[in-house]
Amino acid sequence: MNCILLPCDNFSADTAYIDDAAQITHVTQVLAAAAGDRLKIGQLGGQLGTGQIASMHSDKIELCDVQLSCAPPKKLDLTVVLALPRPKVLRRLIMDMTALGVRHIVLINSYRTQKSYWQSPMLDRLDEFVLEGLQQGVDTIVPRITLAKRFKPFVEDELAGLITCRAIVAHPYSAQSFAQYVQPSSLALPSLVCIGSEGGWIDYEIDLLAKQGCTAVTIGPRILRTEAAVNVILGQWLL
Amino acid sequence: MNCILLPCDNFSADTAYIDDAAQITHVTQVLAAAAGDRLKIGQLGGQLGTGQIASMHSDKIELCDVQLSCAPPKKLDLTVVLALPRPKVLRRLIMDMTALGVRHIVLINSYRTQKSYWQSPMLDRLDEFVLEGLQQGVDTIVPRITLAKRFKPFVEDELAGLITCRAIVAHPYSAQSFAQYVQPSSLALPSLVCIGSEGGWIDYEIDLLAKQGCTAVTIGPRILRTEAAVNVILGQWLL
Structure with a gap:
């Protein structure tokens, strides 16, 4: 705090x-x-x-x-679409994304999200985790949080409207690296990032996200815990 | 896994x-x-x-x-000197640094490290956390781990010998930002990074690290959990 x-x-x-x-x-x-x-x-x-x-x-x-x-620090011009993670790590993920200054957090269903996660009592405590994140990061402005319990309708009907600049989806098996994607550095960073949970996205999800304008990029051969991946990727907006 | x-x-x-x-x-x-x-x-x-x-x-x-x-992925040309964190987060920090490919991890005492942390049974389980990190990150080469229970002798006598390129210490109150430090991007990334634990470094520690060649840099006004800070900073080597 x-x-x-x-x-x-x-x-x-x-x-x-x-x-x-x-x-x-x-x-x-x-x-x-x-x-x-x-x-x-x-x-x-x-x-x-x-x-x-x-x-x-x-x-x-x-x-x-x-x-x-x-004045509080500026929010990042960034929406993070995150596959709903295990309840155990949800608190730390919401805290970290809030402390980092993400403007809009979308928790979305995915093929590899266990259905039981949507029944977790942790989902009723998001305001508390946001407050912890603000008090950690020294900010006062709460991020917007959206729960998207159905993947396909959200991606097809709402995702494109949230992309104000470019958009990426983190995917270990993409041929294009994050570094290649943001070169030359004169290009703006993407304004929307999709990050899978343990096990990542299935091909159908990657295809549907790609149709809505999300480019698949990899952060390298090393596979990270969701928490670590979120911080590694979002660090690009800070540094 | x-x-x-x-x-x-x-x-x-x-x-x-x-x-x-x-x-x-x-x-x-x-x-x-x-x-x-x-x-x-x-x-x-x-x-x-x-x-x-x-x-x-x-x-x-x-x-x-x-x-x-x-062949396993290349290790990062990087030594991380980390103030010994709370035992509760030690496991995840060792896992993440290992998964990210850090070559050498130094756990060091600092003014704000509670003495009891050095008695934690978690310190006997480092090999186990390293194995978890390797199996997470898909690597086979264990990082070297050094325990430096005394700050001053380690920094004065051993630190300079570990710096093969440039070195930084993360410090929220530095006037220079990480982004400024690594510009122009033709400069190599530092080969040694010092990261404090909760509460960060005291001025005496920053001064002693500076004398041995570590430049203090800030990652911005937002203060992050140690785990988040480590991943945000180390992400620069990956992306």
Whole structure:
């Protein structure tokens, strides 16, 4: 938690309060902060800044002299279409994509996505994972999240409308490499990236994505965990 | 597990056997393979290839017609000096760095590394995590791993000897960005990268690393989990 994000309702003039249990634990136990200390805070959907601890109680921390003068970092001009992963890794993937600044996340069904994943209670906790990601990445703007439980209708009817620039689908068996695709470097990075889950995409899915304008590119012979692949690929937008 | 790696001793002429419980479970339950099926295998330290299942028992799978004709992918010309992370994320970090093809991993003490991390039983399991990483990334060559329990002597006496080309230390508060550092792109990528753990490096550490030739570079205003940062940075060698 590299900043503490508070909803708009928790602010009033130049004061604010923290009443979320996880945030209070972070302030008291990880930061070991005391009255008088300044905390890095942000307003969800708004600006970043600091606030000084006025008083601390077990269920509420009052802040005074709140200054919110910094704009959050720019979002990446990027939509990630991700095959719904195992519930166990969903939290970290949503956190990482949010911390990296992805504007729009589409969780999509795929042939190799187990049906049970769509029933996971983790899917009800996406807002919580997004908040964790924003507080990790020091951002205030939530990404848009779309659940696409049916692959074909989403790809055929909605995908093309989301592609504002170029689009790629990560596929270990493509002949074209990511490096070749983005050369010469004067070309813009793609604005939409499709990433499969464990086992990747089947040929039918690659074909359907290609028909909608997604070029298949490989990141090399080494096969990475979904989490690692997402960070490796999205790192290109950061560096 | 994208290939099954077997030690040299398990091979004989054109046959081999699998007797590791985790590998047997993978073949029987994840791959649901049966006698006659071909498996992707590799010889630890040697070549990659395939073998055909001759017979299956609960504690042993016999392979015939073993063909090992593929060289493993090239290692990256890269040493990663990583502040020893929380035991919980150590496994995934070792797996990912191995799968990405890092040649030499140095786990080093840092001011913000809790002393208890060095007592973690996870440190006795590094070989196991490396094997998982090789089987994930489809490689056969183990990276070298060095444990540097004392920061200052290691940095002062050994670090410079490991830098074959340029070296960087990832530091959110550096004025120079990674992108600036690697421009013009005709310059070689650094051969050594230092990455902090949660909380990053303290100024004393950055200064000592700088004296040994490590340039501090930032990957931007967004602060990432150690795992995400490692994959974002190392992705530059892949893409």
